[in-house]
Amino acid sequence: MPNTTEVTEHVVRTGGHTTSLLASGPEDGPLVVFVHGWPERSFSWRHQLPTFGALGFRAVAPDTRGYGGSTVYDRHEDYALELLVGDMVGLLDALGRERAVWVGHDWGSPVVWGLASHEPERCEAVASLCVPYATLERGLEAAVGLVDRDVYPEDQFPVGQWDYQLYYEEQFDRATAVMDGNPYNLVKALFRRGNPAG
Secondary structure, eight states: OOOTTOOEEEEEEETTEEEEEEEESOTTSOEEEEEOOTTOOGGGGTTHHHHHHHTTOEEEEEOOTTSTTSOOOSSGGGGOHHHHHHHHHHHHHHTTOSOEEEEEETTHHHHHHHHHHHOGGGEEEEEEESSOSSSGGGOHHHHHTTOOTTTSOTTTOTTGGGHHHHHHHHOHHHHHHHHHHOHHHHHHHHTSOOOTTO
16 A cells, blocks of 8 residues: 655646646545645645645645746746636646645635635635635735734835735836845745744
8 A cells, every 4th residue: 555644746737837746645535735825835735745645635735836846937927816726727637636625825825715716616625824715816905905904004004914015016026136136045034933022
């Protein structure tokens, strides 16, 4: 009997797009797809995959476009939510499955909510960590309307906790240039240990 707790690496090609992914569990088990956020990768689900695999599920975590071994695109518009949802449908088809349980975290949440909204027949169930339904997948304006103004007073934080997102939207070239300037230090800063005093 195969080791259902082993995590294996795979590559799926759909049209001109490549998706790298990690998987665990029996290939014929009920499918659960874990969609990572920013700035994560499929590796972020390394603890959940073998746990779900051991329970008999086929647990899969893809690298979404632009991450890990998946296709990287040059144009900003090639990262639209509609295309990310399409990638997940393509992944499902490449795996020979009709439906899956979709679990999203952070920026992966709008992807799974988009699947539930536009491809409900491909969803057995949907779960989200960190991002509630009807927020980020509806765009910045919708998210700003939900900001807790007791925590983020409007006069100090016009767009609440979403100022970084507005920065990317308004100054995409500048934002990506900063990130590309020193990727090593960027990743180091993003994954540093938290400091409650800060």
